[in-house]
Each structure stands twice: as structure tokens, then as C-alpha cells.
Amino acid sequence: MSSVDQSKQVSASGREAPPRWMILASWPARLIAGGVFIYAGVLKLIDPATLAQDIANYQAFPYWTWNLAAAVVPIAELLGGLALITGFKRRAGSLVLGALTVAFIGLILSVIVRGIDLSCGCFGEATQASAVGWPLLLRDVALLAAIVVAYLPPEPRSSSAKRLAK
Amino acid sequence: MLALLLIAALLVATIALARQLELLTDLLLLGGASLLAGVVFLGLHPDLEWIATPPADEGSCSVDEIPSVAPVVDRVSIEEAQVLLEQAQVTFVDARPAYHYAAAHIPGAMNLPAEDAEGLLDMQSLPIPPEGAVITYCDGGRCEQSEYLGLLLRERDVCQKVRVLEGGWQAWVAAGGPMVSGDTRFGDAPSSSVAPEAAG
Numbered sequence: 001m002s003s004v005d006q007s008k009q010v011s012a013s014g015r016e017a018p019p020r021w022m023i024l025a026s027w028p029a030r031l032i033a034g035g036v037f038i039y040a041g042v043l044k045l046i047d048p049a050t051l052a053q054d055i056a057n058y059q060a061f062p063y064w065t066w067n068l069a070a071a072v073v074p075i076a077e078l079l080g081g082l083a084l085i086t087g088f089k090r091r092a093g094s095l096v097l098g099a100l101t102v103a104f105i106g107l108i109l110s111v112i113v114r115g116i117d118l119s120c121g122c123f124g125e126a127t128q129a130s131a132v133g134w135p136l137l138l139r140d141v142a143l144l145a146a147i148v149v150a151y152l153p154p155e156p157r158s159s160s161a162k163r164l165a166k
Numbered sequence: 167m168l169a170l171l172l173i174a175a176l177l178v179a180t181i182a183l184a185r186q187l188e189l190l191t192d193l194l195l196l197g198g199a200s201l202l203a204g205v206v207f208l209g210l211h212p213d214l215e216w217i218a219t220p221p222a223d224e225g226s227c228s229v230d231e232i233p234s235v236a237p238v239v240d241r242v243s244i245e246e247a248q249v250l251l252e253q254a255q256v257t258f259v260d261a262r263p264a265y266h267y268a269a270a271h272i273p274g275a276m277n278l279p280a281e282d283a284e285g286l287l288d289m290q291s292l293p294i295p296p297e298g299a300v301i302t303y304c305d306g307g308r309c310e311q312s313e314y315l316g317l318l319l320r321e322r323d324v325c326q327k328v329r330v331l332e333g334g335w336q337a338w339v340a341a342g343g344p345m346v347s348g349d350t351r352f353g354d355a356p357s358s359s360v361a362p363e364a365a366g
Contacts, residue, residue, distance in 0.1 A: 048211060053269040059339070060169040071211075072204030079200055092192030096200070099176050106172045116339070118270055119347045 018153045029149035034084030036143060037097055041078030043123045048074070054121025058107055059114075076100060084150055094151035101144045108137045239316035242301055242329040244341045250301070251344070257294050259319070261304040261311040262335065270345045272303070272338065280304065280311035283318055292324050299327040306336030 044051045052070035055061060061069065076096055083093025104122075111118065111132045120132045180193065242250075250256040251272065258275035260267045267277040276293075278286060294300060300319060304311035316328040331338065339345070 045207070048207070049265055050269065053265060057270055057339075058169075067208055068204060071207040072200050075203045075207065076197070076200035079196055079203075083196065089192045089196060091189055092196045095180055095189075095193055096196050099180050102176055103172060107169070110168060115342055117345055 022153050025149050026153050029146040030084045030087075030090070033094075033097060033143060033146040033150055034081040037077040037081035038085070039081075040123050041074040041076075041081060044070075044074035044121070045078070051121050054119060057116075057118045057121075058111065059116065060107060060110060073100065084147075091151055091155050094147050098144060098147045098151065101140055101147060105137060105140050105144065108132055108140065112137070239302075239313050239320075240329045241332045243332050244337050244343065247301055247331055247338075248341070248343055250299070256299045256301050257325075258331075259292075259300055259302045259315060260335075261302055261315045266305070266335075268347065270339075270347045271335075273344050273346045275303075278315060280315050283315055287318070287322055287324070292319070294325050297327075298325060299329070300325045301329050301331050303331035303334045303338065306334035 048067075048070045051074070052066045055066050055069050056063070077100065080093040080097040080100070083089045084097065108120075112134070116132075118132055120136055122136070181190065247256075247258075251258070251274070254274075258272045260271050260275045260277045261280040261283070262271075262277075263279050263281065264277055267275075267279075271277070278292065300316075302312035302315045302319070304315075312330045312334060316330050319325050319328050333340075
């Protein structure tokens with residue numbers, strides 16, 4: 001979506017052109033982070049009851065949020081992942097996914113600190129064995145890094161571009 | 167509480183990042199769409215309602231169909247149960263629904279959901295040596311399900327040395343007791359297909 005030519009056009013309308021590496025690096029980051037979240041979102045949506053139970057097992061949320069989170073989080077993951085891959089609302093999508101990932105990291109840390117042993121619920125039932133611990137934390141930090149890289153290149157803004165054109 | 171604070175901090179950070187109005191609008195749009203879709207999704211899956219029941223309240227795990235019984239089955243403390251687990255001297259029987267069991271349970275525990283325990287025991291025998299000791303547990307608090315299951319196991323002569331885990335699963339988790347997840351319940355029926363319909 002944001003090829004070098006497009007970004008030059010944006011720069012012509014008063015924005016700073018992003019460096020080439022930023023755009024090149026953002027593509028694999030978008031594909032990886034977006035793909036992971038779409039995969040995770042779909043798997044979670046298939047079995048929301050298990051996810052709700054996994055959320056309950058974290059013992060960090062009031063009970064009335066379990067169902068809601070079990071429905072909203074996978075959909076936010078799915079939409080965020082689609083935004084990253086298609087490029088439509090990419091920055092908003094990476095902010096949503098970034099916020100989710102930071103929340104996951106916080107949850108994982110709290111689980112490690114409290115010494116609870118539980119299944120993370122990250123990919124629904126597909127990875128029942130993935131227990132919460134340091135490897136999971138590392139994976140989420142890597143994911144967060146990919147999301148930041150995906151966020152970096154400025155978005156070509158249709159509405160402001162139109163405003164400038166008038 | 168910690169989680170709520172974290173979420174609030176995240177929200178502030180997100181808004182600070184989204185200084186530009188357009189990005190903020192996009193963000194609200196995406197978040198709103200997720201929330202709306204989530205609520206619709208919830209509405210389409212009324213069978214999920216069971217999850218949103220308060221967990222550890224007193225008597226919360228009593229189920230209407232199960233007759234209320236006075237506590238006549240002996241209790242066992244969490245500490246003693248942990249020692250017995252380590253020494254492998256006892257069989258744990260999980261009285262919770264299969265989906266709770268699948269999510270996490272005491273290592274080696276068998277799943278015998280209280281709601282359909284009688285039917286399951288009619289169909290197959292529980293692989294417990296008659297002279298062995300059993301500890302039943304359910305969700306927590308003054309749980310009547312494990313009490314009921316204990317009485318049932320005695321009545322059917324599956325096992326006479328039955329005790330009920332004091333405080334149930336919640337107390338076990340709070341005490342940092344070991345737990346595992348998975349579907350290895352007693353018998354060979356896949357647990358995921360059993361529970362929600364039977365519980366409904």
C-alpha cells in the first residue's frame with residue numbers, strides 16, 4: 001500500500017517522507033503480526049467458552065468481563081490483523097494490537113510473579129500445552145516489536161490530502 | 167484490580183499516541199466495531215451465559231437439580247490433600263463440568279461432572295480400587311457438588327473412603343496447588359462434546 005512513490009506524494013503534500021528502510025521493514029512485520037493475530041483471533045472465536053474459562057483462570061478480572069472479553073478480544077485481534085495486512089486503518093490497527101500485546105505481557109508477568117500455572121488461551125484450543133511463562137513473554141515482546149515496526153510508516157491520509165488540494 | 171489499572175494506563179498511553187484526530191477516530195472506530203461485534207457475537211451464543219456466573223460465592227456451585235445435602239462427608243484440608251497427592255495415595259475426582267476440567271484440574275484427577283454423575287456411573291465404572299481413597303472437589307466455597315458426588319460414590323460402593331476438598335478448586339488455586347490442563351477424563355468420551363448440552 002505505502003510504496004515509495006506514494007510516500008513521496010505524501011511528502012509533496014507537506015509530510016516528511018519516511019526513510020526507505022522503514023517501509024521495507026514494515027512489510028514483513030505487518031504480514032507476520034497481522035497473520036499471527038488473524039490466526040489467533042479465528043481460533044479463539046471457534047471456541048469462546050474455553051477462552052472465557054482461560055480468562056477466568058488468570059484470576060485478574062471480575063467475572064462479568066469474562067464472556068465479554070472472550071468475544072471482544074478475538075474480534076479486535078481479527079480486525080487489527082486485517083488492518084495490518086490490508087493496510088486499511090493500519091495505524092489504528094497496530095495501536096489496537098499493540099495495546100492488546102502490552103496487556104498480554106502485563107498478564108503474563110503477573111502470572112509469573114504470582115506463580116500460577118495455567119494455559120494461556122493464546123490460540124484457542126489449538127495449543128493447549130502452551131503454558132504461561134518466560135518463552136511466552138519473549139514471544140509477545142517479539143510480536144510487540146513487529147507491531148511497532150508495522151506502525152512506523154506514516155499513513156497516506158486521504159481526507160487531509162483532499163483538504164490540502166482545495 | 168491490577169488488571170483494571172493496567173487497562174486504564176494503556177488507554178491513556180494509546181490516546182497520547184493517537185494525538186492526531188484522524189488516528190483517534192480510526193481507533194475509536196476499530197475499538198467500537200470490535201466491541202459491537204463482540205456483543206452481537208455474545209448475543210448469538212446464549213449458551214455462553216454459564217460462564218458469567220460469580221465463581222466463589224457461597225453456595226454458588228449448587229445446581230438446582232442437585233438436592234441440597236447436609237455436610238456429612240468428611241473434609242480434607244488443602245495442605246493434607248497436597249501431601250496425599252505427592253504421595254500418590256489418593257484419587258481426586260473433579261465434580262465440575264467437563265469444560266472447567268479441560269481448562270485446568272488437579273494432576274491425575276478424574277472428571278465426573280456432578281450434573282450427570284449418576285448417568286455416567288450407570289454406563290461405566292470409575293477405575294478406582296474399592297479400598298482406595300478418594301477426594302472430591304468442585305468449584306469452591308461451601309460446595310455441595312463434591313458433597314453430593316462423595317455420597318454418590320459411597321452409595322454406589324465405588325469407594326467408601328471419600329472426603330471432600332475444603333474450599334474446592336478455588337482454594338486449591340489460591341494455595342498454589344499444582345494443576346494441569348487437558349481432556350483425559352475417565353472413560354473415553356471426548357469431554358468437549360459432553361458438557362454444555364448436559365448442563366443446560
